[in-house]
Amino acid sequence: MKWMDKLPTVISCCFCCFLRAGTVMIAVFSFIIGILFAPNVSHSHGFWDLNPVLSNYSSMTEMTAQMTLGIASIMLCVVSVLLLIGACCNIPILIEIYQWGAIVYSGTVILMFLILSIFCFFVHTNCYLAGGVLCIMILCYVLLTAYFVIVTNSLRLSVQFLSSSNLVI
Template sequence: MMKTVTKPRQIKMKYMDRLPTVISCCFCCFLRAGTVMIAVFSFIIGVLFAPNVSHTHGFWDLNPVLSNYGIMTEMSAQMTIGIASIMLCIVSVLLLVGACCNIPVLIEIYQWGAIMYSSTVVLMFFVLAVFCFFVHTNCYVAGAVLVFLIVCDVLLTAYFIIVTNSLRMSLQFLSSSDIVI
């Protein structure tokens, strides 16, 4: 009689599982508290840029940079940033619920939403910086500020994703093991 050997169950690693992890947020608070702070901060950032959807000037007024290229370009840039900001507000609320209620799937939705938001903002700010450096000759300072904002956005988003990923992975580990706290 032959024995059949079963292969051990392979766990499929997600892309986010390969990211580095941290044990605390900002070197001083627990992951859950840090994730709640990240959710509130992301929501506030989303609210700052969201008025651009209604064509009222929100935190950013694009008139000085795109004034020579027509109202349609200006409106589409503002709408893009505004819609991405509304999406950031929605995924920030999902992150808050996921962190408070121990739901790792909602935390992962925030992570992908933050990546999409950051990519959109980086693309829009890069286009505006190119206009500032190469089209308009008198707004080099605005272009430099936009490049600085791009760097800050990328670094902040990367840190936020690492912290939230650490909480998500710890929640998944605790739910899969037989540890009783």
């Protein structure tokens, strides 16, 4: 039995729509989030303008953080497309690839935000508000990723069950 099989399951997404429709919405939402933070796609500075936090230390640190977030965002876009294909075509392995991709993306973003919040709290003493906002964003990322993984896992388990049983639908 896999580790993902032990997660709790739900019967609907957001208490209002079927698992497949909810999984498609999750795929679209994840793709949009990945596109927003991918480099050179959204022409706003957003997370790419880290000068107020890291300007006193090194441009190499800033470039490393930007490239890490950019690569993770591109990876999120790819696994979101795989989730969309897996949900529409009943392919459980693609759904599982998305689950692991979402966990890796969330872990990467949480690590970057944690590093930036440590800079805000302990290095620059005048940006406690930014550090607090980053901590709240970390909490939101953890909760959102956990919910997305639970919903997609429920669809994956139901697809596996229906494909292995002799039920006629």
